[in-house]
Amino acid sequence: MNNENFVVGVIGAGTMGQGIVQLALQAGHNVILVDQSSEQLQSAQSSLDDLFTKFVKKQKITQQQKDSWLDALALSENNNELIDAKLVIEAIVERLDVKQQVFSELESIVSSETILATNTSSLSVTAIASSLKNPQRFIGLHFFNPPGIMPLVEVIEALQTEDNTTQTSIKLMESWGKSPVRCKNTPGFIVNRVARPFYVESFRLLEEQITTPAHLDASIRSAGFKMGPCELTDFIGQDINYAVSCSLFDSLFYPAHLRPSYVQGGLVEAGFLGRKSGKGFYDYSETSANQNNDKGNKVISSQSSEGAVGFLAYGHHPWVAEQLDNKEAKGNKETKGNDDSSLIKEAPLTESLIGILDNHIHLYASDGRLAADWEASLQIPVILVDIKHPDKQSGVVATAAGPKAAALMAGNLPQSLGKIDWIEVADCPGLINLRVLSMIINEASICVTQGIATPEGIDSALKGGVNYPLGAFEWLDFIGVDIVINTLSALRRMYGSGSYVVPRILAIQANKEHSDGSQ
Template identity: 50%
Template sequence: MNVGIIGSGTMGSGIAQVAATAGCKVNLYDTNQAALDKAKSSLNKILLRLIEKGRIDESEKSRIQGKISYVNNLKELSDSDLTIEAIVEELDIKKKVFSELETYVSNECIIASNTSSLSIASIASSLQKPERCIGIHFFNPAPLMKLVEVIPAIQTSQEILHKSIDTISDWKKVVAVAKDTPGFIVNRVARPFYGEALRIYEEGLADFATIDWSMKTLGGFKMGPFELMDFIGNDVNYTVTESVFKAFYYDPRYKPAFTQMRFAEAGYLGRKSGKGYYDY
């Protein structure tokens, strides 16, 4: 299978690794050559760590790397059987990319989005053949997280849904089919997890470390909410919360927090910037 990935950031490069590991030929596309170079370098480091841990050998590393091409022209995805978009969470930008992409790929190509909260139906409306559009939502880090949400829009054909489920299952992932509602399953459940933690902090009841300690030690979570927001990125996490809040007609259960907005505005994004709720 030929797979095209749009966006070479953390999610896009992670999905490319998953597809290549499963034996697919992958074209990883980005308009930013520096981002492509970074993705290539990051993959090399990840695979070297896997060798150190004894999970793969040198030949497997070479095989995976040989399956991925790094391209900066969208036309390079023309031979794709499946494309997965993993770019900024802005609907208009996604629709523009999908509309252009459709002019290059075959009529049989599945055009998917890795969006974590936006309407798949709305994204599909940008296509001449909206029935081939579907949501395929991986979680970060994509190579490690087993769960993948598959989200059919109201326009999505049953054939595309079943092909998508089969493909992601072949990639050794666990598929959860979700309805096309804001946040789908996981991000809808997660909003109160983050939101209540932020409100507890804003009300002065506890600091970041205490809240995280409580959730891990008493609640059994592997990561506390502030650790997790720093891992995801406060810019990404805040944008998703804002989008779910608006999509649910400003239901207060999903209300964003000023604290996270200010951290995002300040560039305190978490691990990727070296500073968030904690210093890295």
């Protein structure tokens, strides 16, 4: 494809429109930027000039390249100037009627072969396409902010979209250096839908008083996420994030597992919108900062617990070798133990055993069941340990004690294991990370079952669009399908609702693995 002869039109000179123009110019296209406001057009041109000047100063491009890109940009307040465009991308206000009117007018201006695309993040691509006489050339191209940095583009097919339109759009996005992921039209597309349990399931833990915002965020960070859900929504804006959750819930006809959280709704009602209002889950006021409030990074954990209970022996779980091989852990006298002791050899389920404490409580990696169920089954005091990211050698990991173990611990925590520190949460299926990740995997599996996207596409979208450390199906491979199903099943037994139904493809995968293993 000769990009120089492939004219790209962009409607809307706001932040997203400017980012899309930047990408098209850098890919060698002649670009026409249209906006009803001449001031907005001049502002966009000035912003692009400033951006490319920074590139020159950093020696990323030459002055000649900068001049060439800006010379290829035309500004207009009239959609008629798009007559020669072979692709027009709309990035204007999120109103269905406005977008339909714009595309209906465009259809009489551009060629019948011109691809018409919307950058909508929330509206139905199928509904927008319904305003066209030839909707087969319509598609969604959902860029992520900032478009010049974020690699993902969701390529959303309306029911009317022809395959040739999709294939041409994918090839074009690849020529722009993006990572396009094909997706059928659905509320939230891939990222906003599959990532929704990261918020709503996390906030359900707060509703049930299983943990606190600070502990929740610290635990989620140990799974490799840059920010926990409370600090992230404070950054995004509680009103914005809550509105997306409500919109998705309504559009999907009220699935119980995606119910918006009344905890977050209460923050919105109170005007506690996060950083922009000075208060959300955390207090961002100057007074709070002076009181050494670190916005959720400070947790009460085993490293700050004077009564931490030491390890009598270490188990065979992979964590143990990781932590005891850690140079800092080797120098810590508290991490010395005997993983070949008779205690370990006689303990049940040694492959899941992290260690035995001085008071003979057994620490096991959670398999999704309650700690109380483990105690009833094994007839020993048990503390369960949440999962973490496989590459995280430090951080805060949640634990939950069964009734027998809780009585023996008397409010204390286990001694830190190398650079892994513990926090305590109420006994619940999956603790924090395993529960939230199981629900993300659950939603991803539903999307695959419904033909929305492929597992590979979903993983690429989550990593490229919202910087997940692993995609949903990569997490599934790491955790194991049996443990995910255990977690969902235990949650369903506890709550007795439709929120935790095991998707068909997970059940099929589990049956296949069991069948293959028995041969």
